[in-house]
Amino acid sequence: MKYTSEYLEDLRIVTENIPDCVELSGKEILITGASGLICSAAADILLLLNKERNFGMKIYLAGRDPEGILRRYSIFEEGRDYHFFKYDATKQQTGLISADYIIHGAGNADPKKISSEPVETMLANIMGLNSLFEAVDRDKIKRLLYISSSEIYGVNERREPYMEEQLGYVDILNPRSSYPSSKRAAETLCIAYSEEYGIDTAIVRPGHIYGPTIKESDSRASALFSLKAARGEEIVMKSRGEQLRSYCHVLDCASAILAVLLKGEKSTAYNISNPNAIVTIREMAEAFAEAGNVKIIFDVPTDTELKSYNAMPCSALNSDRLTGLGWKAEFDMKKGAIHTVNLLRENM
DSSP states (O other): OOOOHHHHHHHHHHHTTSTTGGGGTTOEEEEESTTSHHHHHHHHHHHHHHHHHOOOOEEEEEESOHHHHHHHTTTSOBTTTBEEEEOOTTSOOOSOBOOSEEEEOOSOOOHHHHHHOHHHHHHHHHHHHHHHHHHBOTTTOOEEEEEOOGGGGOBOSOOSOBOTTOOOBOOTTSGGGHHHHHHHHHHHHHHHHHHHHOOOEEEEEEOEEESTTOOTTOOSHHHHHHHHHHHTOOEEESSOOOOEEEEEEHHHHHHHHHHHHHHOOTTOEEEEOOGGGEEEHHHHHHHHHHHHTOOEEEOOOOHHHHHHSOOOSEEOBOOHHHHTTTOOOOOOHHHHHHHHHHHHHHHO
16 A cells, blocks of 8 residues: 555545544544455544644554554554554454444455355354454443444335435345345344443444555455556446445545544444445446546356345435534545546556
8 A cells, every 4th residue: 555645635635524533632442454445544544643633542453464454554653653453353352452442344345255255254244243342341442333334224126325224125045145134233233232231332334435445356346447447457347337326435434434433323323425426336437437548348247246246226325314423525436536546556
C-alpha cells in the first residue's frame, strides 16, 4: 500500500465528515480484520489523526499475520504508531482485552471463499465474535461495533433502498447462505450480549464497498472491475448487470463506521450507503471503464462462478438513519472510481 499524496488528502477530507471525532482523543481502540478492505481504511484514518492532529489514541491492529500488517501500514511504525494484536476469528481468544472501543471486522467476505468454505465462513462470523465478547474487560469497554453486511436483508422483489427493519428471504439450505445467515446470527448475538451482560453494542451494515484498499485476490465484482481498469484491461461482465446496489467508497464506509462508533444508539443497526452511488452493476462497471479508459465486454459465467453470486436482485440501502447522526459521504460513483483507479495504478 502506497500512501500517495492523493490518498492522504482523501483521508484528511473524510475525517471532516465524522461528527465529533475529537471524542476519540486519548482512547484505546482495537480493530480486528485490520488488513482487510474496510478496517484497514478505518485504521488509516485513526493513525493519521494521531500523526497529524495529536489525538493520542492507543491503536491495536488485530490479525493473524504481523508481517502482513507491517507491509500494509508502511509509513507507520509498530510499537509507536500502533500495536499488533494476535487474533484469529476461527480460534478461541485467550487473555483479557482491555480497550475503550472495539471495531470487529474480521471474517471472510470474499464470494469465492464463501462458496468454497461455507463452514469456516459461518464459524468465523459467529464464534469469532463470541470469543471477543468473552474476552473483553466489561468494566473498561465503552462499545463494541460489529461490521455486518447488506446481505442480511435477503431476497425480495423491492427495487427501493432497504430500511433497517425490512428483511427478506434467505434460503437456509443453500450453502452460499452461510454468509448472510451467520451475519444475521452475529447481529442477534450482539443484541443478546447487550441485553444480558450490559455490553454496549452497535451494528453497521455496509453495502458494496470498493476502493484502493482492495486486495488482488478479491473476487467481488467491484474489485475485479477496478483492478482491470487500473491495468488498462477490458472489463468483463458475466451478466447484464441489472442488479441495483449501494456502492460506497471505502473511505466513506470507514468514516461512517467511526460516526456510528461515536454517535450511534446502543443496540441499533445502521445501513452504510452513499445516496449518490446507488447504481446498477453495469453502471458501476461503466464508471470504472471510464476512469480507466477501457472497454466493457460480456461473457457467460461458469457454474462455479454462478454458485458464488449474491442472489439479491436489489441490495440498495437507505442511509437516513446514518446521515441523521451528522455523517455525509464524499465520493459519488464517478469520483470514487477515478480516485480508486488512480491509486491502484500507483500501487501497481
